[in-house]
Amino acid sequence: FPAFYRRSTGIPVDRRYDSIVELAAAVRLHLSLGLDTGVLVANPIPVADEMASDLYDVAIRTALADADSRGIRGRAVTPFLLDRLHAVTGGESVRANLALLRHNAHVAAALAVAGV
Numbered sequence: 730f731p732a733f734y735r736r737s738t739g740i741p742v743d744r745r746y747d748s749i750v751e752l753a754a755a756v757r758l759h760l761s762l763g764l765d766t767g768v769l770v771a772n773p774i775p776v777a778d779e780m781a782s783d784l785y786d787v788a789i790r791t792a793l794a795d796a797d798s799r800g801i802r803g804r805a806v807t808p809f810l811l812d813r814l815h816a817v818t819g820g821e822s823v824r825a826n827l828a829l830l831r832h833n834a835h836v837a838a839a840l841a842v843a844g845v
Contacts, residue, residue, distance in 0.1 A: 731773035734780035734814075734825045749836070753843035762845075772836050778828030779801065780821055788817040 746752035756768050774780075780788075792813035795801075801809045812841040814822040 731771050732785075733829060733841050734774065734775040734785050734822060735782065736776065736779050749839040749843055753840055753845045756840065756845045770836065770840075772829075772833050774825060774829045775832050778832075779826055780818070780825045783817055784821060788814050788822065 730738050730742050732738045744755065747753055752770065756770075759766075759768050792810045795813050796806055797811050799809075811822070
């Protein structure tokens with residue numbers, strides 16, 4: 730399972746599709762079952778845009794520790810972490826996030842073209 734800034738968290742997934750054609754077929758099949766459940770497409774950041782692991786590890790540990798020490802909880806956590814990651818990485822987290830956003834849009838468009 731990918732992280733925002735890294736291609737993998739080390740958490741396994743139960744299905745993986747490496748082509749849009751296979752992914753689209755799986756999504757169509759799932760939706761045709763009428764289960765009233767959704768599909769989560771966890772799209773990893775492109776290799777070239779992945780944040781360096783040492784920078785990511787320091788930044789996420791720092792941001793989480795800062796949130797904990799300041800008592801940041803609930804819906805305030807995400808904006809706080811994004812702000813801290815931006816500061817700690819010198820903007821690298823924003824660059825990586827924008828690359829992931831573009832890649833997600835590309836995959837979503839490809840799925841739409843494939844009829845999902």
